[in-house]
Amino acid sequence: MSVISKRAGLALLAGALALPASGAFARQEPQQGPQQATPAGPHNDRDDTLATVYGSPPSDLKGLPEGPDVEGVITARNGSAIQVTSTDGSETIISVGAGTEIKSSGGFLGLAKDRLGPDALLNGLPVKVDTVQWGRRLLASRVDLKARDLRTASMIQSGTRQQFAEQGAAIEENAAVAEALRGRVANIDQYNVKGTTNVYFDTGKYDLSGRARSELCDFAREAEAMDNALLLVVGYTDTTGSYEINQELSERRAGRVTNFLQQQCGWKPWRMLTPTGMATADPAADNGTEAGRAQNRRVAVNILVSKSVEGM
Template structure:
């Protein structure tokens, strides 16, 4: 739904309601009832307000909370290019929870889903060309179809998020490891992280992605909380470095115990799984494709076994 509230010779004040379908730094794309894509310009002064209950009022979470899949109402004014410069963006707590679940779920699997879709198409062509393999190919199609169906609702809700992410190249990442049960970033890791984001900030069209993880020791609720706190603490360091504006940071994702990179039966393996991964992604359309120079940073070594 798109509603124009008032207009003047200087600026046209407006309110837009719809679904966030993409982010590109300070530009946010919103699908409304009248337009498949309304460009919204975010600023560091833009307020991102989560609406609470009857007594809790509104909470300003910052523009990093504006992720694809979020239902929003945007108040602002149109610039000469008919792009809406946002003064404030409002959204409900339940919509934010859903959007973050979609964001956390799709970040690690969007490439897999796209790959599975390609495999499914290939398998269907094989069925037409090779009738003697119908039974085997049919079984594989069912397996891929079930997995794609499980992600179908999230893909539909974001309405183009995968296509948006496909416009980015991953240019480098840094991994921060943590002690058992802790979300405190060590000083050496803090220094390395600040160097990494300063290097990333020199690129055109970049976005910073932060994902927190936990090992599978302890209960699920504690691990989810730890992954969230670790991601949040790393995000705070990035913001305090002053090298990266808020509009270039995606909302931190608490990934819990997903994507374990080592065996949890050993202390060294658990130490590798207690981590935050910070990734810099660069827009292909701005940089001209995958030939742009990558950001590099040495990943800190896992905590020694004696420091568990």
């Protein structure tokens, strides 16, 4: 009979609950046809395939030859079969049936015992299994576990299930928003411009002035009142400096305005087209004068409504 330590049991418990089913269970596919037999007892060969068994295990185990005792952690389940992994890494496939006695021990000196059903055999649960030979398979005659281990496995499994459910709900919600946005703007290259505001910057700077901050939030509120409105943010520079510097500066200006609109003015990110920097392109005024260059150091924020959704 093998012995499993508490420390090793906890390590296997954590691993079993954190990882998907492995080995024979992970690869099994439903099959049609006659029963396939697999050798009984522990094995390490991950190329083995769990046999498909048709019919229920017998409820009367009398007369069946005794099998090995197996001790370890349940690392997978598939119908009426469990996979028990021992501390040495060996994996044993064991069937569970109506004749299997499942008991948990607890209380003072572990003397109190409760009889349980097969549903109590959770992944990650340390168990000690007495077996009998059923054809070329192993059938559990008795499964012993500790009540505290069952409580721990149940709490972890319940918490994991809740976490997956919450994450799944969030993913579905985000997917619905994205799908709605794709439905509104996919394959559309024409928009009606409903309004434009410009914010201006000092030479080489991308900080927002107090006036610019106020104007941006006022403009966002104006856009919010329009159905199906999107914002497009485009940054520009004057001709001072190299192209590389101006390109980076125009992108920084566009990014600064975009962040402010989303973080301070409450504009939803999914209602904004991708911001871009255009360097010295599309000047608003003559770069030959200081006044003209001041007008070109800007970010233009445009309210756009797709022609295909306007009026919906």
